[in-house]
Amino acid sequence: MSEVTLGRYLFERLHQLQVDTIFGLPGDFNLSLLDKVYEVPNMRWAGNANELNAAYAADGYSRIKGLACLVTTFGVGELSALNGVGGAYAEHVGLLHVVGVPSIASQAKQLLLHHTLGNGDFTVFHRMSNNISQTTAFLSDITSAPSEIDRCIREAYVYQRPVYVGLPANLVDLKVPADRLQTPIDLSLKRNDPEAQEEVVNNVLTLIQQASNPIILVDACASRHSCKKEVEKLVNLTQFPVFTTPMGKSAIAESHPRFGGVYVGSLSQDDVKKSVESADFVLSIGALLSDFNTGSFTYSYKTKNIVEFHSDYTKIRQATFPGVQMKEALQQLISEVSTHLNPNYVPVPVPSVNLPVTPASPDTILTQEYLWSKVSSWFQEGDIIVTETGTSAFGIVQSRFPNNTIGISQVLWGSIGFTVGATVGAAMAAQEIDPKKRVILFVGDGSLQLTVQEISTLCKWECNNTYLYVLNNDGYTIERLIHGMNATYNDIQPWNNLDILPLFNAKEYETLTVKTTGELDSLFKNKKFAIPNKIRMIEIMLPRMDAPSNLVAQAKLSEKVNLEN
Template identity: 80%
Template structure:
């Protein structure tokens, strides 16, 4: 065919990038656009329970597939999505935010349409999103529309940030040349300035040649901006000890002999804290230095020789090199780094981490400490592990991930309930990659209640690769630890959580409630349970104030920060 509709053009472009599931909620201004999904071979419409959940799902999908798309309707739909898009912006997740708009003529006439503010302003919501979008397009001309769509998709992919794309309802059925699809999207990064990059490389090489105790510290953006391969090669070539932050977990193979653990400032294990803070050179890759990622900003480097590689700049000590992007800079460094290493450098042993839980009688009540130490033995290569803000996000720091694991945790934005939607997106992405790829959620009973409807979407699409661990500690334990241990605002109405899967009409499912060490051990030793052939919910009963030790410490720091007047 020589021509296709603009709506189909959009979805064909996404399909070219293997973005094959579209999240969202139907509304009258996007219905004609949604028709085009079914015209695009290999693409499906997820159909989420609400827009916020759809945004969370798109975020989770993007972390697995490299880009995602969510469709909402003008005004009421897109505003319900705002929180999710803000989280994707903060955490560098490439979500194409597609909004079905009223027709061009309706906008020109400033009609008093439903879903508007009643003032004839059709651009107000677009303006709201500009602060949480890498770029945006509010399309009004069919002639420039394909190029604008290409620009939006490219920018979302390149910059790993949300992009806003407004499509009027009357344009999606208009025809554009199909031949435009024959030219692939240019997804290459803009080359670094050669002089600035050369100065960076020479300076880094000089630091490396002088260092006797260097380390590599991997953070979230190493994964988000596709630098995991460069990081792995840097570790192999230099044999420097490598550590991650909580957000950086899964950015490096944690079974690598040079992996030393997770660094969280003052909340780190003592051996990890000593190894990182006594280094005479820190090569930091993809840092996102938020409070929960740094132990409330308690980093304590004893050296000023810190090199920060970022997605769009490099910083060496106090000097910043705008536009020297880490991917190209690291690739350049890899070609010469071995010859720069100090001849007297000898790889020292890295801190060892206890991977096995201490033996306990089978009837011993289960604790967070036991769970997060034991769970490492149950994880396997290729898992997608998702941890909710709260005890799970802090507890997972104590575990070790196998190789090729994807860790998802919204440490910076920290929106309660995010992970249930994100699990839906990640599970649907995993289905497209390998149906046997396990998707494992750890979520608190309180967080679950915010976005529980998305379990329905998991059931609808028979995401039988999904394990839902619900940590039932009778309310918001992380909040109780920060403030209000006995306050009723940290209470929740208890649910019969194990009734959720039958409530949502799951076909193949399994539910279990466990509360002892023996029950957990039996579960993790079961080969049948480890096989992802049905959707599973496991409710883990825990004491109300039981929490990982690092969360208890973090909560005290957060309470102090919240109380400070200057």
């Protein structure tokens, strides 16, 4: 082909980066564009239930594959997606948001079209997206459109943030040179300034050489910006104890002999808290220091010798080095660190991450503490584990992940219902990588009600690698713990949750109810249940005010912060 349509060019570029599922909904301004999805071999249109869910699904897909594409229509469609796009921006998730907009001629004439505000302003929604986008493009010239598409894809991938592309309906079928597709998009990071990086590395090496009780603390952006290998190499070379935050869980293999657990400020296990806070040097990698990620900002380091490596800057004590990106800086640090270790440093034992399971008779009513201490025994290497904001996100901290596990949660943005859509995206990504890779969702009965329609997309695409654990504790328990224990605004209408899969016409499925410790133990020992060959929904019945102990403590801290003047 000497030429291709602009619409096909877009999807061919995405296909080159293994983005083979496109999320979104049809609308009259994007229909011609959607035709082009089917022209690219092995690419599929997910066809989500609504735009918000589609944005959540794209977020989950991107966390597995590094990039995702969301397509919506002008105005009504794109605005419905913005909560999900905002979450992707906050949590560093690469996402290309393509919006089908009215033709250039319609815009020029300021026609009073449907989906507009009726004032002739066709750029207002673009401007709304600007603050939650790494960059934006509102295409108007077919000659420059391919280079703009390439630029936007690169920015979304490299910076792991959403990017907005407004694509007029009349440009979609116009032809552009096909030979441009022969040159891959350059996805390499801009090189750090050599002198600034040298200064950073030298300062860090000096602190390492002086440290007798150092630790490494890994957070979410180490995963988002592809630094997990660098983290592992650094731990292997230094033998420093390594800890994660809740958001950073799965950024380092929890089977690593130097892994010491999850640090959440004052909410940490006592031995983890002591190990981290007594350190004389803290090497922080990819931190996102939000309230729920830090135990409401209760970090209590005893040292000022703190180095923070971030995706776009580095901080050493009180000095900030803008533009010194962590990946390249870590690679140089790794190449030199072995000769700069403190000769008197002796690796200390790390806290045990194997939390004891309190024995219980088989007919004992199931509790959160038992569930989260027991579930580790059922996880398998390579699982994708998705935990909803609320009891699940706090409970999962108590579990231990096997090797090559990917954890998905939304601790910073915290939009309830996010995980149902994210599970769809993760499951479709897993289908493309390895159909036997299990995707496991833990979601509360309240959160489920916000986005339940998206389970129909799982059924449509027969994502039989999916386990849906619904924690039924009769409403919004996390909210009850923060405020309004008996308030009716924290109640929900009870659903027959196990009727959801047949309602959405699932083909291969299984539904189960678990009420006691004995039933849970039997389920986790069932070898057939562990095989991902059907969509499964498991309703876990729990007492109304039962919650993981760290969530109870966090709720008290959150209520205190909310009431401060």
